[in-house]
Amino acid sequence: MTADLPELRSARLVLRRPMPQDVETRLALGRHREIVEAYGGTxxxxxxxxxxxxxxxxRFIEQQSWAWVIDAGRFVGHVRLHSIDWQDKRASLAIGIDDQAYLGKGYGAEAIRLVLGHAFGRGLHRVSLRVLSSNSRAIACYRKCGFVEEGHEREAALVNGAWQDDIIMGLLDREFGSS
Structure with missing residues (x-):
């Protein structure tokens, strides 16, 4: 299914399939508190x-049918659609920026817009996501891309020993581009 996954481009980014050198770059990026906790980890x-x-x-990115590496001159993260339901024309979105130097500079929003354009162009009607209520940076990014809050899942994630809510957000094809 990944053979027909196109490379997507914007002014600053290329969304592409993984390459062997991405392992070295990901290794060099290491792990950072803010990023780990934004993913819901400890x-x-x-x-x-x-x-x-x-x-x-x-390898996780490679194994996903609808996943791209976010390349801003090199690997900086990934974005993917999952739980795709062609009957109901919907999917869920997940994104991770693994390089601290690229946080808060619009790269995530740029990648999301590329994927949304592709997804809605392929006939999807709805894309949703879930985000920790404490992840204000991601919530702002999603709103910037047009996602609206649809609900909360109370105490859905245990992060560093404390319960956090998940916020459920969604975007419909007719809303895309009007944000």
């Missing part, structure tokens, strides 16, 4: 990010 400052973990991260 950060251990004494844990080393290993080659096996970098390989697993890139």
């Amino acid at each position: 950060f251990d400052p004494n844990a080393t990010f290993t080659r096996a973990e970098a390989e697993a991260a890139i």
Whole structure:
């Protein structure tokens, strides 16, 4: 199914399939508290990010039918559609920027807009996502892309020993581009 996944381009980004050198770049990026916790993980400052973990991260992207590496001159993260339901014409979106230097500079929004344009162009009607209520940076990015809050899942994630809500957001094809 990934053979027909196109490369998507914008002014600053290329969304593409993974390449072998992405493992080295992902390994060099390591792990950072803000990013780990935004994913809903628990950060251990004494844990080393290993080659096996970098390989697993890139392999995960390779194994997804609708996943792209976010390339801003090199690997900086990934974006993917999952839980695609062609009957109901909907999918879920997930994105991760793994390079701290690219946080808060619009790269995530740019990648999301590329994927949304492709998804809606292929006939999807709805794209949704879930985000930790504490992840204000991501929530602002999603709103910037046109997503609207549709609900909360109370105490849905245990992060660093504390319960957090998930916010459910969605975007319809007719709303895309009007934000």
